[in-house]
Amino acid sequence: MILSPDTGEKFLLTQDQVDAFNQAYADGLANSTAQALTVVKLNDMIDIEQQVYEEQKQELEDAATEISTVTAIADMLVTGDQETKIAAESYATENNLTAIDQGSVDQFNNSVTEMVEASATKNMIEVYSQDVFVVDTIATAFMATETIMDFFDTSVVSIDAMNHTTLNLEWSQMSVGVQSIMFDMYADVPFYDEGYEIVPMPRPQPVLGE
Numbered sequence: 001m002i003l004s005p006d007t008g009e010k011f012l013l014t015q016d017q018v019d020a021f022n023q024a025y026a027d028g029l030a031n032s033t034a035q036a037l038t039v040v041k042l043n044d045m046i047d048i049e050q051q052v053y054e055e056q057k058q059e060l061e062d063a064a065t066e067i068s069t070v071t072a073i074a075d076m077l078v079t080g081d082q083e084t085k086i087a088a089e090s091y092a093t094e095n096n097l098t099a100i101d102q103g104s105v106d107q108f109n110n111s112v113t114e115m116v117e118a119s120a121t122k123n124m125i126e127v128y129s130q131d132v133f134v135v136d137t138i139a140t141a142f143m144a145t146e147t148i149m150d151f152f153d154t155s156v157v158s159i160d161a162m163n164h165t166t167l168n169l170e171w172s173q174m175s176v177g178v179q180s181i182m183f184d185m186y187a188d189v190p191f192y193d194e195g196y197e198i199v200p201m202p203r204p205q206p207v208l209g210e
């Protein structure tokens with residue numbers, strides 16, 4: 001059952017219609033260019049990283065709220081008058097806010113780390129999705145596996161732990177590491193006294209492996 005967002009009218013899809021749509025969608029993917037499919041996948045990954053960022057931001061805000069509440073109550077117990085102290089102590093006891101929970105501290109710190117990682121990964125994917133070299137490298141790799149849908153369904157993106165300018169994609173038995181040429185252009189650039197001449201680094205080569 002689907003609902004028209006414009007009229008509110010309901011439509012019932014038959015299984016044949018669903019099957020026809022799924023087949024057409026699969027055919028469309030199969031017949032699309034590898035580069036176009038790669039960009040679509042990278043854009044999906046951008047959305048995923050943004051979602052991770054927003055979720056961790058909410059977790060951080062929740063942890064920060066609890067920590068700040070406990071801190072505020074502690075201040076009332078120290079500086080408030082007798083009535084305020086009694087009310088603060090009662091509220092803290094009833095809501096289990098008599099101390100800063102280590103779990104909240106851990107969640108706060110973890111959320112900060114996850115937000116930074118999600119933001120960095122998202123920014124890298126956005127840059128790489130505009131880089132023809134990167135798109136061609138990934139497209140060539142996943143087309144060679146003849147498992148396009150598997151690439152879409154299971155591929156995972158991450159920043160390489162040893163080289164933070166390399167983006168890793170893994171799916172099935174395939175792993176692809178790609179590095180945007182622009183990172184080499186601006187990383188560890190040698191400067192000279194006369195004119196600050198910038199010497200471009202050599203173009204990186206794709207790393208493909210089973």
